[in-house]
Amino acid sequence: MSSVLPAVLSDLTSGSHRGVVVDSPPGAGKSTLVVNATAAMVSNGHLPLMIVAQTNEQVDDLIVRLVAALPAGVGVGRLSAQGYVAPSRIASHAQVTVGSKVADLGPVLIVIGTAAKWATLSEGTWPWAIVDEAYQMRSDMLLRIANRFDRALFVGDPGQLDPFSVVESERWTGLTWDPMQSAVAVLLRHNPDLPVHRLPVSWRLPCSAAPVVSQAFYPFSGFTSGTGEGDRRLGLSGAGAGGPLDAAVEMAADTGWALYELPARHTLRTDAEAAEACASLARRVLERGAVAYSEQARDGAPVTASRIAIGAAHRDQVAAIRSYLGDLDITVDTANRLQGREYDVTIVLHPLSGRRDATAFHLESGRLCVLTSRHRHACIVVARAGIPDLLDAHPSTEPVHLNVPVKFPDGWEANQAVMAHLDGHRVALS
Amino acid sequence: MSALTALARVSAVSSGVAQRIATVRHVHLSDRPLVFIPLALAGEANAPLAALVGSSFDSPQLLVVLQPRNRDERFAFAARLAAVFLSYVDSFRGETETVPAGRNTDPRERYVDAPQILVPNGGGVGFVRLLGRSTRFRRTEGEYAVEPSVPLLGRWLTFFAERAEYPGSSLLLNMTGALGMHWATGQSAVEDANLAALVGWIDPPDGMTGADAALEAEDPLTWPPAGPATDPTFDNEILAPAIEAGSLSRLESALRRQLEPTWELMWRGVSLLRNLPPGARVERRWAEDRDAFTGYASYVDEGGYPQARRDGAVAAAQRLARLERAQVLYDAQRAYDDPLILAEYRLTGEAFAGTVTASAPDRIDDSGKRRVLRPRVTVSSSDPVRFEPGVSVVSPARPSQTGRVVSVSPLPSGFEVVLELSGGMGRGLTAPPGSVPEVGERLTYTTLTESYQAPAAFPAREETPWTHGGPPVEYVPDDDDAVEEWS
Amino acid sequence: MTSPERLRGAAAPKSHNARTIAALTTNPGCSRRAVMDAAGIDKERLAAYVGFPARFGQSQFAITRGNVFEAQLKADGCAELLRLLREVLGLPIPQVSYDDLESVDQLDARADRSRELLTRAAGGESGTLFDHPLLRLEVGGRWVYLEPDLIALQFGGTFYVVEIKSFAVIDGQADGTKVSAAATQAAVYVLALRRLLAEAGHDPGLVSHEVVLVCPENFSNRPVATLVDVRKKLSVLERQLARMARIDPILESLSPDLTFDLRPDSSGVPQRPVAELVDGLGQIDARYSPECLANCELAFFCRHEARGTTASLGKSVREELGGVPSVDLALSLASGAVAPADDQEEAAAMLRFAAQLRSECLS
Incomplete structure (x- = not known):
């Protein structure tokens, strides 16, 4: 990434472009790039700077990292909604001021807030801006904040979930400013000459996962793993009982992937057996005393509950899985909310498990991409048998709209690619 | 499709008649709706062929185009339709009422009633939209001049078509959609698009099941399609020779026979809907429709431009924001008005019903700077409660009061939920009698909210940012619009 | 185990065209349809004979409109079409030769002649419009001729498939279902053209994955051309065509006596009793869903059979x-x-x- 940052900054500050885009695959150091870019802009005097993230949590995470990286005298203003209570990790920093109006922030040269908060401002212009998670942001939100900055760096992961709406949006299809596009899509359609950089290396995904995720979800740009064979190892210090749960955990520890395959059945989406399997697998990883050896912990670090996550497509599935976890404090969440997060081991309830038919929602490539790219060591996918057949039987009848750029990868194809890979990592329950 | 609707569909199969999926009517129904059944010529983008139109069952007016491919005849059709349509619209521009100032609004006048257009199906709405598009830019003088009523009709049709996209609006309704919101049939949604089949399931003739009636309804000889597309066999065997012969009377009688069965179905649909009691918030949404009608009428009076072909960047984002706000509100309002809709949320764990088992109406929270009244109630529910502590919920029975979930604990069957209440209890430190739910009271709580959301701010059109193409060129209707072919 | 020939009986196989190949992607999970199509059985006749005729009538107005529109574009050696192609492809295309291949009588001769001209053009610089070239595609182990409608433009060595449709593009938008169907059909041509070039030793990538869709604009007869990216359609088609070759497992499960032979008797009525054909249909699993009503000739039969299912x-x-x-x-x-x-x-x-x-x- 060190090689990308100077080029990015030079494009941004050259005066010939109002915007620069940096595409970042999962775990490629997007946040680090944002922090380093900020530090560089501070030291070069490219200020005042506004920073835009999409959620309060993202804003707060970013502030913590910025404060650690910036010189002590540089103040950061946290623009927030009324009623926002700063978490202790923010409140404890004297460098950070919090306010619901710019005027309340004092003489800070860096102001950071969510896009929704920035959109409430009707005046003020910052010469420089960084927009983080720009692919999660909808075009209409960018419209509301774009007059606040002169030049901007847009950073995000193009493989994540597309923005969505609860209303019918067909009337805008084909327009270059279709408000349902991502902020990056609308930006590039109106400014096709803007430089687009790519972070080429994932520091999160192990070498067992990077090629799979890259091929399935980033077929044109591609990326590699920053770690090689032998750099990462998942050890199991406890003995297993020899059942399928252990077989799956062992398979995942050995190869980085496992498909825990339940017998084929059409189920409610809150399939109890599958939900319980997700919880049991997480528990078994703990029971087996998994230890993560990596470039960050050469002597190994125990995989604790906080280093495991379970992901699913729907909220009711999340609730069902939680109900089997008892007091275990393991993150269980939907793909939307797992975006940008990182764990040692993830367990994924496959969005197509137990279904008879696929829908666009369940096929969306971003959903599966988020779910299968959160892990540093291993990912265990839980699914009912029969997904490849379901994919083959899926009718290809989605409407095609004129003048709408085709989005790649196609969810159907990406799903095929992932299932083809998982086929070699199957632990089937008879 | 919810599981409750799915269950209603299988029940309809076994009982042979459509099942209710709403306990109240969620659309406004005018005392004097304008029923409009258009037919279009196959193969063309929007070539009117005929229409049956009128605001009472007994007096349908038949409009027919003798040569549907002839441009002049199309505009003549539009002019004749305008005569009916615009006088209907104008008839609502009489009495007004004064709406007092609101949070962000000045006091304003509003018509006490508004026009309501009823078309058979989604295709009918599409026809209204396209006819509006093909007529609203026309010039009334110079080359290709049309009757002054034609572009005016175009604007009004466009207004209604755009309003039909607005969640909860009843200004332009399609009958299959309106009926389908209230009844589940024993057939699929695809088949429900056939108005005759849908009405057949809801109200089968004596001695027939819904399935029988629906099967019969698929025969285009007995039940011609409800338009705008016609039956190909009718086109080839009856329509084509009649157009060829150039005989108006022959054409009229052929088209009348195609349209009359649908006319009857439309009015049967109206009475089926009328028999449902209206939901409590239907009138509120209709008032918004009347506001929209009043606003557009004065915009037209003031000589405003016809609606643009496509939304500009700012207009698109603003419209999306309006539609999203309306959708959220509409979902909440229907659930508040109708326990059966609310039940869909209970089934998925987004709402729960239960009985109050403990109540502490006098509880004071003194942890903050100021002592505040925060009563707590315990509700025991047999529903699968999926709320996490901290979530805010509201009961439709007490919409001004918010409950924060304090804890959810499992019972032998069901859950016990402790809620901390705020709002709806006056300003003092004692809750007025009845303002806090009492032990034994049965309530439903949901996360759906109809609370006020401030509208989002957008840049002015001329300040469209560079990310979205920059400020657009001002739209002025030009001659190109007027001469656009319609052939 | 039975065979496609036995299933079809004496009738000539119902030939595929781009539309029927495109239909393979609308319900690829249906074994009944897969077997019928692989065997080239006339589904429309079969459905009518067993009492559930399909209702895919076409209005003569729509047909006329389509023909008039196409004729207008192709008049004077495709003058209007060329103007559009120059515009949408941004190509100079100064001079273009025009080959109307419809005039060649015999199918085989026409396919041969088409192949000859197309492969010769693959290396060429000057532009050529090919009207009605006849292409072949292997579908389920049989060669299928893809007939008319197609226009291919070759310019500077790149081929573009041109699809003419008579549905309107209004203010830049068209019916998404119709565009999707047109894109799938065009993708069939792209695929066939690519295979033809590949067989002749050329790079199949010479055929663009963007096709030119020509439709009437707004409410007029004036044509407008739009580029449509068919890459997704191509990958679905390739996968489904590959799967079609694998219907053997289904055939294996069928009785060797099973046949849908519709050979008529002297009065023109098929000889085999309806009940026997219905029974035969019942031996092959269908995957009915209401969407079939718009896509498959057998849909009303299957719907009847599926009564009582969720x-x-x-x-x-x-x-x-x-x-x-x-x-x-x-x-x-x-x-x-x-x-x-x-x-x-x-x-x-x-x-x-x-x-x-x-x-x-x-x-």
């Missing part, structure tokens, strides 16, 4: 009912009249709750 009420109905296959079972589980099997317990609990909610609200 799938016949729509995919989402079946899904919401937890995959319970029949209406009766769903209702019995909901009322508690039937004890759920082990794998139905969750669905049953949900259905009982749903039934309780409905009765609570409607009483």
Whole structure:
């Protein structure tokens, strides 16, 4: 990434472009790039700077990292909604001021807030801006904040979930400013000459996962793993009982992937057996005393509950899985909310498990991409048998709209690619 | 499709008649709706062929185009339709009422009633939209001049078509959609698009099941399609020779026979809907429709431009924001008005019903700077409660009061939920009698909210940012619009 | 094990065209349709004979409109079409030669002549418009001729497939279902053209994945051209064509006596009794969903057969009912009249709750 940052900054500050885009695959150091870019802009005097993230949590995470990286005298203003209570990790920093109006922030040269908060401002212009998670942001939100900055760096992961709406949006299809596009899509359609950089290396995904995720979800740009064979190892210090749960955990520890395959059945989406399997697998990883050896912990670090996550497509599935976890404090969440997060081991309830038919929602490539790219060591996918057949039987009848750029990868194809890979990592329950 | 609707569909199969999926009517129904059944010529983008139109069952007016491919005849059709349509619209521009100032609004006048257009199906709405598009830019003088009523009709049709996209609006309704919101049939949604089949399931003739009636309804000889597309066999065997012969009377009688069965179905649909009691918030949404009608009428009076072909960047984002706000509100309002809709949320764990088992109406929270009244109630529910502590919920029975979930604990069957209440209890430190739910009271709580959301701010059109193409060129209707072919 | 020939009987195989090949992607999970198509059985005749005729009538107005529009574009050696192509492709295309291949009589001769001209053009610089070239594509082990409609433009060595449709593009938008169908058909041509070039030793990538869709604009007869990217359609088609070659496992499960021979007797009526054909159809699993009504000639037969299933009420109905296959079972589980099997317990609990909610609200 060190090689990308100077080029990015030079494009941004050259005066010939109002915007620069940096595409970042999962775990490629997007946040680090944002922090380093900020530090560089501070030291070069490219200020005042506004920073835009999409959620309060993202804003707060970013502030913590910025404060650690910036010189002590540089103040950061946290623009927030009324009623926002700063978490202790923010409140404890004297460098950070919090306010619901710019005027309340004092003489800070860096102001950071969510896009929704920035959109409430009707005046003020910052010469420089960084927009983080720009692919999660909808075009209409960018419209509301774009007059606040002169030049901007847009950073995000193009493989994540597309923005969505609860209303019918067909009337805008084909327009270059279709408000349902991502902020990056609308930006590039109106400014096709803007430089687009790519972070080429994932520091999160192990070498067992990077090629799979890259091929399935980033077929044109591609990326590699920053770690090689032998750099990462998942050890199991406890003995297993020899059942399928252990077989799956062992398979995942050995190869980085496992498909825990339940017998084929059409189920409610809150399939109890599958939900319980997700919880049991997480528990078994703990029971087996998994230890993560990596470039960050050469002597190994125990995989604790906080280093495991379970992901699913729907909220009711999340609730069902939680109900089997008892007091275990393991993150269980939907793909939307797992975006940008990182764990040692993830367990994924496959969005197509137990279904008879696929829908666009369940096929969306971003959903599966988020779910299968959160892990540093291993990912265990839980699914009912029969997904490849379901994919083959899926009718290809989605409407095609004129003048709408085709989005790649196609969810159907990406799903095929992932299932083809998982086929070699199957632990089937008879 | 919810599981409750799915269950209603299988029940309809076994009982042979459509099942209710709403306990109240969620659309406004005018005392004097304008029923409009258009037919279009196959193969063309929007070539009117005929229409049956009128605001009472007994007096349908038949409009027919003798040569549907002839441009002049199309505009003549539009002019004749305008005569009916615009006088209907104008008839609502009489009495007004004064709406007092609101949070962000000045006091304003509003018509006490508004026009309501009823078309058979989604295709009918599409026809209204396209006819509006093909007529609203026309010039009334110079080359290709049309009757002054034609572009005016175009604007009004466009207004209604755009309003039909607005969640909860009843200004332009399609009958299959309106009926389908209230009844589940024993057939699929695809088949429900056939108005005759849908009405057949809801109200089968004596001695027939819904399935029988629906099967019969698929025969285009007995039940011609409800338009705008016609039956190909009718086109080839009856329509084509009649157009060829150039005989108006022959054409009229052929088209009348195609349209009359649908006319009857439309009015049967109206009475089926009328028999449902209206939901409590239907009138509120209709008032918004009347506001929209009043606003557009004065915009037209003031000589405003016809609606643009496509939304500009700012207009698109603003419209999306309006539609999203309306959708959220509409979902909440229907659930508040109708326990059966609310039940869909209970089934998925987004709402729960239960009985109050403990109540502490006098509880004071003194942890903050100021002592505040925060009563707590315990509700025991047999529903699968999926709320996490901290979530805010509201009961439709007490919409001004918010409950924060304090804890959810499992019972032998069901859950016990402790809620901390705020709002709806006056300003003092004692809750007025009845303002806090009492032990034994049965309530439903949901996360759906109809609370006020401030509208989002957008840049002015001329300040469209560079990310979205920059400020657009001002739209002025030009001659190109007027001469656009319609052939 | 039976064979496609035996299934079809004496009739000549119903030939595929781009539209029927495109239809392979609309319900690829249906074995019945896969077998019928692979065997080249005339589904329309079969459906009519067993009493469930398809209703895919076409209005003469629509046909006329389509023909007039196409003729207008092709008049004077495709003058208007060329103007559009220059515009949309941004190519100079100064001079273009025009080859109308429809004039060649025999199918084989026409295919040969088409191949000859097309491969010769693959290296060429000057532009050529090929009208009605005849292409071949292997579908389920049989060679299928892809007939007319197609125009291909070759310029500077790149080929573009041009698809002319008579539905309107209004203010830049068109009916997404119609565009999708047109894109799939065009993708069939792209695929066939690519294979033709590849066989002749050329790079199949010479055929663009963007096709030119020409439609009337707004409410007029004036044409407008739009580029449509068909890459997704191509990958689906390739996969489904590859799967078609694998219908053997289905054929294996069928009785060797099974046939849908519609050979007529002297009075023109098929000789085999309806009941026998219906019974035969029943031997091959269908995957009916209401969407079939718009896509398949056998749909009304299959719908009749599927009565009482939850799938016949729509995919989402079946899904919401937890995959319970029949209406009766769903209702019995909901009322508690039937004890759920082990794998139905969750669905049953949900259905009982749903039934309780409905009765609570409607009483």
